[in-house]
Amino acid sequence: MKVIQKLGILLFLVGLTVFTAMPFLGNYTLTEDLVLANTKDIHQEKMAEILSPMFGETYTSNFSFIAAFKENFNSYNDPLKEESKWDEVIWDDYSFPLAQASVASPVRDNPWLFMVLSLGIAILGGLMYNLPKYREEPAGIKNNGIFHSSMKNRGWMGMITGAYLILFYIILYWFPAYIVNQVWMMTPLSMILSGNPASQWFLYGTIYTLAITVMGVRMFRKYRGNKYQQLRTASVMFFQTAFAFLIPEILVLLNQPYFDFKNIWPLDYDFFYDYQIDTFLSSGGVGMFMLIWGILLIVIGVPAFTYFFGKRWYCSWVCGCGGLAETLGDPYRQLSDKSLKAWKFERVIIHSVLVLAVVMTALTIANYFSGFALLGSATNQLHSFYGFAIGSVFAGVVGTGFYPFMGNRVWCRFGCPLAAYLGMVQRFKSRFRITTNGGQCISCGNCSTHCEMGIDVRWYAQRGQEIVRSSCVGCGVCSSVCPRGVLNLENGPEKNRINEMPIIIGNDSIKIHA
Known part of the structure; x- marks a missing residue:
C-alpha cells in the first residue's frame, strides 16, 4: 500500500509539473489580422496602430510577448492618463485574447494529450494516494498526528502549497495572459459542452470540479461507515458537477443565459446588476424563470430551509465554496482559530460584508429603475470595488489560498455574505x-x-x-x-x-x- 501511495504522489507531482510548465511552451507572433479579430470595433484601428511595432516579431515566451505588449500599450495610455484625457484612454485589457490568438505551441496543437499528461495524471496520482490510505484503519476519525504533519500544520509543505494556490489565483484573476496554453488545453472540452472556446473561467471551473471529485473520493474512504458524511460528500460532488459546471455550460450550448441555479444572492452578488437583469428579460420564458427562481430562493427558500434544517442545507450540502472546503480543504480544518478574539473579528467582518452587499444591491436596483440617475457612477465604482476586494481577493485568493494557513473555511467564516444571512436565520429562528x-x-x-x-x-x-x-x-x-x-x-x-x-x-x- 505504501508503494502505491508513493507512486501516487509521484504521478500527482508529474501532472502538476506539466501543468505548471505550460506557460513556457510555444512562440508568439502577432499580426494585424489577429488584432482586428480580437479587439472591439471601436478600438480596432487604434490597437493596430499601437501594436504595429510587434507585427511579424516572434516572441519565444508569453513573458516576452506580454512585456512587449505592455510597453507599447502603456506608451499610448499613460500620457493620456497624465493629461486626464479619460475618454481617449483604452480601458479594456486585450493581453489575454491577443496572447491566446498569437500562440503557436504543442499544447494548442495537442490539447487532449496535454490534458491527459497534466490533469489526467494528477487525478490518477491523487486517487492512488487516497484510496489505499484508510484501508488498514478501522472506521472512525482520530487526530492521527495531524499536528505533526508538515502539510497539515503550517510546515514547509503547507507553506509551499498555500503559496502555489495564492499565485494560481492571482494569475487566474488578473494575469490570465500567462496561462493561455492551459486555456487552449481546455478548449476541446469546452466546445463539447457549450460550443464555445474555453476561457480562464472554464479552466478554473474544470479544476474546481475535479478537485472536489477526487478529494470527495478521499472523504468517502475517510468517513466510511458514517452515512451522514458520505451522503453530504456525495451531495456537494453532485451539485458542483451538475449545477455549477455542466448545466450552465449546456445552457449556453442551447443559446440560454449562463446560470447556476444553486447560487444565491448575496453570494451571487451580481445577480441584480443591470446587464444580468437585461439578460434575463431578453431571454424569454427561460430567462424570466431564472430571475423568479433566484428571487424566490432569496426571500422564501433561504428562510424556510434554514428554519427547518439550519444553514447546513446549503453550506454543507449544496454550496460549491463549502464543497471545496469540505473536500480539498478537509486536511486543514484543524487550523481554524478557536480563540475569542478570532470570533469577535469574525462577527464584525462577515456582517460588514453583508451590509456592503445589501447597500450595493439597493443602489443597483434603484439605479436600474431610475435609469442610473441615482449615484450611477458611484454604484459602478462600488461594483468594481466589491468585485475586486470581496469577489476576487477575499473569496478567491484568501478564501482558498489560505487553507494551509488559516483552515479550510476562511471565506465561509469571515467573508461570505450568504453565510451571514443564513447564520442570522439559524441563530434566531431555526x-x-x-x-x-x-x-x-x-x-x-x-x-x-x-x-x-x-x-x-x-x-x-x-x-x-x-x-x-x-x-x-x-x-x-x-x-x-x-x-x-x-x-x-x-x-x-x-x-x-x-x-x-x-x-x-x-x-x-x-x-x-x-
Whole structure:
C-alpha cells in the first residue's frame, strides 16, 4: 500500500509539473489580422496602430510577448492618463485574447494529450494516494498526528502549497495572459459542452470540479461507515458537477443565459446588476424563470430551509465554496482559530460584508429603475470595488489560498455574505442545534480540533449546553470524531433552544434559565 501511495504522489507531482510548465511552451507572433479579430470595433484601428511595432516579431515566451505588449500599450495610455484625457484612454485589457490568438505551441496543437499528461495524471496520482490510505484503519476519525504533519500544520509543505494556490489565483484573476496554453488545453472540452472556446473561467471551473471529485473520493474512504458524511460528500460532488459546471455550460450550448441555479444572492452578488437583469428579460420564458427562481430562493427558500434544517442545507450540502472546503480543504480544518478574539473579528467582518452587499444591491436596483440617475457612477465604482476586494481577493485568493494557513473555511467564516444571512436565520429562528450530553464528555478535544468554523465545541460539551451558533455549518464532523457519542445534530422545538445554561454534575444537570 505504501508503494502505491508513493507512486501516487509521484504521478500527482508529474501532472502538476506539466501543468505548471505550460506557460513556457510555444512562440508568439502577432499580426494585424489577429488584432482586428480580437479587439472591439471601436478600438480596432487604434490597437493596430499601437501594436504595429510587434507585427511579424516572434516572441519565444508569453513573458516576452506580454512585456512587449505592455510597453507599447502603456506608451499610448499613460500620457493620456497624465493629461486626464479619460475618454481617449483604452480601458479594456486585450493581453489575454491577443496572447491566446498569437500562440503557436504543442499544447494548442495537442490539447487532449496535454490534458491527459497534466490533469489526467494528477487525478490518477491523487486517487492512488487516497484510496489505499484508510484501508488498514478501522472506521472512525482520530487526530492521527495531524499536528505533526508538515502539510497539515503550517510546515514547509503547507507553506509551499498555500503559496502555489495564492499565485494560481492571482494569475487566474488578473494575469490570465500567462496561462493561455492551459486555456487552449481546455478548449476541446469546452466546445463539447457549450460550443464555445474555453476561457480562464472554464479552466478554473474544470479544476474546481475535479478537485472536489477526487478529494470527495478521499472523504468517502475517510468517513466510511458514517452515512451522514458520505451522503453530504456525495451531495456537494453532485451539485458542483451538475449545477455549477455542466448545466450552465449546456445552457449556453442551447443559446440560454449562463446560470447556476444553486447560487444565491448575496453570494451571487451580481445577480441584480443591470446587464444580468437585461439578460434575463431578453431571454424569454427561460430567462424570466431564472430571475423568479433566484428571487424566490432569496426571500422564501433561504428562510424556510434554514428554519427547518439550519444553514447546513446549503453550506454543507449544496454550496460549491463549502464543497471545496469540505473536500480539498478537509486536511486543514484543524487550523481554524478557536480563540475569542478570532470570533469577535469574525462577527464584525462577515456582517460588514453583508451590509456592503445589501447597500450595493439597493443602489443597483434603484439605479436600474431610475435609469442610473441615482449615484450611477458611484454604484459602478462600488461594483468594481466589491468585485475586486470581496469577489476576487477575499473569496478567491484568501478564501482558498489560505487553507494551509488559516483552515479550510476562511471565506465561509469571515467573508461570505450568504453565510451571514443564513447564520442570522439559524441563530434566531431555526429548529437546528447540536445537542450535547455533557455527563459523557471526557474532554478529549477532538470536536474542537476538527471544527472548521472556529467553534470551541468542547466548551459547550463539557457543560452539556446545546450549540446554537450562527457560524456553525452543520458539517457534523464534531459528532463523527466524538468517541463517546456526546454530540448530535438535531432539528427540534425552538422552546429553550438558546437559553438553557446547564451546569453538569455527574450524568445529570441543573438547568439555570437566564
